[in-house]
Amino acid sequence: MQELHLLCWVVLLGLGQACPEPCDCGEKCGFQIIDCSYRDLEAVPLDFPANVTTLSLSANRLPSLPEGAFREVPLLQSLWLAHNEIRTVAAGALASLGHLKNLDLSHNLISDFAWSDLHNLSALQLLKMDSNELTFIPHDAFRSLCALRSLQLNHNHLHTLAEGTFAPLTLLSHLQINDNPFDCTCSIMWFKTWALTTTTVSIPEQDKITCTSPHVLKGTPLNRLLPLPCSAPLVQLTYQPSQDGAELQPGFVLALHCDVEGQPAPQLHWHIQTSGGMVEIASPNVGADGHALPGSPAASSWPRFKAFANGSLLIPDFGKLEEGTYSCLATNELGSAESSVNVALATPGESGEDTLGHRLHGKTAEGKGCYTVDNEVQPSGPEDNVVIIYLSHTRGSEATAVGNRVSGQQPLGLLLLGQSLLLLFLASS
Template identity: 80%
Template sequence: MTSGGTMQGLCLLGWAVLLGLAGACPEACDCGEKYGFQIADCAYRDLKAVPQGFPGNVTTLSLSANRLPGLPRGAFAEVPLLQSLWLAHNEIRTVAAGALAVLGQLKSLDLSHNLISDFAWSDLHNLSALQLLKMDSNELTFIPRDAFRSLRALRSLQLNHNRLHTVAEGTFAPLTALSHLQINDNPFDCTCGIVWLKTWALATAVSIPEQDSVACTSPHVLKGTPLSRLPPLPCSAPSVQLTYQPSQDGAELRPGFVLALHCDAEGQPAPRLRWHIQTPGGTVEIASPNVGADGRPLPGAPAARGRPRFQAFANGSLLIPDFGKPEEGTYSCLAANELGSAESSVNVALATPGEGGEDALGRRFRGRVAEGRGCYTVDNEVQPSGPEDSVVIIYLSRGGSPEAAVVAGRAPGQRLPGLLLLGHSLLLLFLASL
């Protein structure tokens, strides 16, 4: 066959393939063109899985009113040009990651009237062309704050008749084109975390129908109260302050130096506490508490031999029973509630005799006393209140019991058994017994 004949044969084969693709359609569906759209109608077919074999140019796919139990990864890989996908009235419980991510041209998505509780929210990040999203009448309990971050073209969002207890502040902020939002008939927990939604709903130009049904289910005293008429709640974001205590009541401590920090956190609702500790050996994260009042690990805490290295108590105290070089580092207390978070940190270092730290510290504090600022000491609890000016010094006797004193009052040449410094300068030093 001549080269011209070969080319002609290849062209004919190519056209045959294209015509075959255009005419392909799963047996259970009807495919055709209508109003310039390539439509695949698979509704009301008692389907239990997404059919395969669609034409690649399908732009509208209806799978409504079937018995689909879920949408697996790659379910719509054959139809990347879809602009409309209808999946209402199925039995879908799970939408797996990657099931929808390929539909970058999708404008309308209807997942309403299913049983969805597990949804791949990250797939929405690829659907930047989406204008209509219907997820009403499902079992959704949670929406990530960044779920809608890419949906700047979205005009209508329906989340009504789900099981949402709250919505994170800022969830709807990326939806700059939104004009219609339905969130009614969800069991909202009307605590401090939902107050922002009331404020936003009253101020936004977005249409929110059935506002009397956007109501509280809990707490009991507010049950049935529309969010728009929610009374003022005593809410405040967390604040944190670290304090030092020489001992921890109720803990059975072995003889030796014990470093104790106390995280005083305020806020409404009561903040959750977490300790972040950066030591030479690595980072330690502790959700407080991890021990009971007796210092023993709580049930369910990570298994450890004997007493935990770091003991976080329910009252906000953190004990390091045998403080030494391996425990040097940065100790941070983090408090979080529904309204935000706060953090406070101190740096902890151990200075041993011969490092010169004692004399340097003494000269520094005597100089500050001469300036009229000086040092401050207390018997049990110290709270730094100003940068560099509030410095606490505690001397430890050879037996390990703390005895408070002022370093500026030390007689010339007097030797110190030990020294502990805590200040807002974020430096903590302990001089080992001499």
């Protein structure tokens, strides 16, 4: 009923409006048509009749589509904008066209497109965006286009496609995506499988869907690309107490090690949540000597948290301010994985037994497993580890020595050094 009222309103309003001066208006087969093509226009005209259903602005000099550009024509079903000079389609430029079935934006210079506007165009059946300068498509760009039948994305600058990009297009029958400079790494292999074996969508000119990089694959059609060794990241945050007598000097250093697997090699980040806030570190932020790398956001040449290239994280001066949750996050083109450990330091001077007993009582009341260990960690459940450390004080010189050891290639796990230490692992994973 609401749509009927809207229709009546725009029809009555349209009867009283004249045709914009640079355009031709008419009716054909029940459609209200406005032709503004080949008029050398540099802006979308104003004062369109509200009942227009077909609008052509092709072959003009439009540089952009601003917000609300077509708010006057809510009943528009076909919009032709090919062969302009459009570089930017602003958010809200197309969002009001809920009845739109055909949209042609081909042969422009579009690099900045309001993909979110497509979420309102659920009636769309034809979308032409070929011959532009698009470099990416958001993974959810087409989530509302369940009526779309033809999609043209050829002759753009697309390097990759997010897995599942075309999954919402359940009625899609025709897809053109040739002549894009695809980076043929693991992130594109899903599309090869989908195009060759999964979908029934017609994809013409597949020999022109080729690789541009890496260099050894340049010019290779995607449908002839050999399988690549690809795997999503796997991480394991390992730790083991160590009491090497040669290293037991006054002071305390905490070290964690994140074992990472995956192809292509994942990028490693550390997320450290303490009472002072969240610290995010892209690994590595220090070199093998423990000094901050050039361009690193570390505050000094000896940063508070040292992330080494081999996956180790060193906290040279661990204290109450460094208590919190330490997480290593590995990400590559196929996904991400994360592992975490909670670290707490007992108050200096407090009895180690009292501290552990208090923590143990609290966790036991929650029905969670508990282990005390000497030199071996045995996880008991799916939750984060809770590591409680009882220690007196720290000293920087020993931290430097240990930092140089952690930068080596062997995994060190969790290294705890000090005058006295006591560990409790609760609800481990």
